Amino acid sequence: MILKKGEITLSKKVLLISGSQSDEIFVKTAIDLFEEWKMSYDYKVFSAHRNLKELTKFIEELPTNEYSVIIAVAGLSAALPGVIASLTNLPVIGVPRDVGPLNGIDALLSMVQMPSGVPVATMGIGSSGMKNAAYFAKRLIEGEKDGR
């Protein structure tokens, strides 16, 4: 990978997963930051509630050493981040989307109170949480690069 001056040396990618295609507009906030920072990422849509088998297969077959961190985004009853965290040892950042009658409180509570051993680093509700997920992923990857 050839880097220009000022660019960060990033060896591994961020994997963004949202529970629905309808979350794409929300996820775009993080994607814009990754583009600005010249960070590599992939974005996929999988639902634990709707397509558990496909999600399980996808996570179990992730190539080794390609991703540093997974950002899991979901609104409503958000099983997605916790289920992903149960299937991989990669760090999982959860982002509760502010949709539905409870405006993200439901998603927040679904992902923040995980049983021990299955951690989800849960951000705040809504677009500030989405942005902080991107900043947090950047810190993790920079830390990895610096040997932190």
Ligand SMILES: Nc1c(C(=O)O)ncn1[C@@H]1O[C@H](COP(=O)(O)O)[C@@H](O)[C@H]1O
């Ligand atoms: N929370 C979850 C899960 C899951 O946790 O598996 N799958 C979809 N969703 C969420 O449902 C909302 C509405 O989805 P639709 O617009 O497809 O009905 C989305 O915000 C999605 O993240």
